[in-house]
Amino acid sequence: MIPEGMRDVLPAEAAELRAIEQIVLSRFNAYGYGEVRPPALEYPETMERAGVDVASSGFHLYDERGRALVLRTDLATAVARLAAERLSERPLPLRLAYEGPVYRTEATHNRREGEFSQLGAELLGLGAASADAEVVVLLCDALSATGLRGFRLAIGSVAFHRELVAALGLAPDDSDDVFDALADRDYALLETIVSRRGVSDEGRKTLQRALDLSPGKGALSAARKLSSSEGMDEVVERLVAVQELADDAGYGDLVGFDFGLLPELDYYTGIVFEAWAPGVDFPVAMGGRYDRLLAAFDWPIPAAGFTIDLDRLHQALVDEGAGVAPLFAPTLSYIGGLDDPKRVGDLRRRGIAVAALPGDASAHMPRLREDRGEFLLEMPDATTRGSWRDVLRVLGDG
């Protein structure tokens, strides 16, 4: 029995998850991102600083003096805390990567898992569009490297809507409603807000068109036409720059723009993006710019990054029919190998994974056993009978 929302991972799945982690972390490394490992337990205040509602979403426990602790609900916040406390003397920019499980209660989180693994990268100390582009490109690179083909990255900007709402002169309460309406494409709600607040006809048209901005290649030029203030111009030009840099890096075809993209967490300040693959119910990855996150830990520097949902990525690969090349060779079962440590050691030194078994055991292929003074090596596609030297030759060729 295990608690609700938890699950066990068995060897076949674990081998694939490990291989995916390895591929992604090696791409992070190729861009100069160094891995950090924050602890599993943090103080609730740490997570709250990033605006995470830990009271309802966290698993809570107490230390021996009764101080409240929480299992980390996300790693980006823990890494921001770590960077501000431990790395603030280092020259900028800082590039950090992380990997590991996070824990959330089901009540507030509309996904089934209470524990899931995140892989992520953080670029700290750079605020330019070129830094936005680097994290976008790194995400495309890492996902492509795993073999995922059908994914697309939707890019939006929370700044566009902030500028739009500011240009219309709406009250803060109304602007929250406008954000909801834009996120859900709720025309009826938008009409209600507009009529209640006496927004000008021109403003009404602008909002309507913002809602109509369909995602895809045309969204950027449509947004440029819609722009009615310097602030909106700047936001659009910045996204154009990101698009051009992504094109130059060879990932232009994977990205599209979607101004309806508004993440639930309100710590984002600029670009936001989500990677989706066919047949999954949550984004495979999400990220963006959150220039106020480090300031919450008294280190006011800009930051951008993303988080990959390892289980969703794996699911997308399986749905796509993509194989995941295992890190480790399939294991050879050597029946009688437990009593023959010398030959077992010989095989392992040659890089062959061997599960040593008692002489009377049975095992799936590939398997090896001694049989009337000879060795019988049974592989799925061929059977070899012969001397130890023959066995080594066949395995060596494989």
Added chain:
Amino acid sequence: MTLRIVVPDGALRVPSLELFAAAGFGDDGRPADEVRPAADARPAADLDARLSVVAAADVPAYLTSGAADAGLVAKDALLERATRLCELLDLRFGAGQLVYAVAPGAEVRRERLGRLRIATRHPALTRSYFRARGLQVSIVPVDGTLDRAVSDGLADGVVALVETTPTGSAPAGVAGLTVEGVVAETSIRLVTGRGARVLHGAELGVLVAGLRDVLAGRTAS
């Protein structure tokens, strides 16, 4: 890639299929759950899409999971489930109101017992409606006829879906009850999942444009 569209079975099936037919989806002899755009119809004919009919209550699950790319869902169902689906278009049929109505004598009961029993098929919306008004009620989730729940003594009032009727006439579904307020307005919406929006944005744009033309034609005529 083919755009997979799910249409609700039951009362909404016919008006839904009529709308898609007007937008250029013909059945040309194929079974109704395999309807594709007719070859010569406009404007949706440019779209590689397939309609299939599924149980109305299952449409949100098809969209959330990514098993379908677009579907038709009533607004009240979207609100009730609080799914993070994206509305693309108000299709303006199946319009109605979710109203709060009470039986005669309910006020006395509220005075003496403190709270009313409200029968509904929309427990989540009902809960938030009364919470927002600072009223305490006990919610009785039912699957059957709501006004019967009141006449049989199961509840003192209902939060029930009624068809939009001209003001003044008593809406069917809450016969014999007094309508106290409107919990939500509803109509059928074209809805997509968050993933389909990203992966099929262009195709969904074509679909929306096609359906919007049909709706504009209906309003004009």
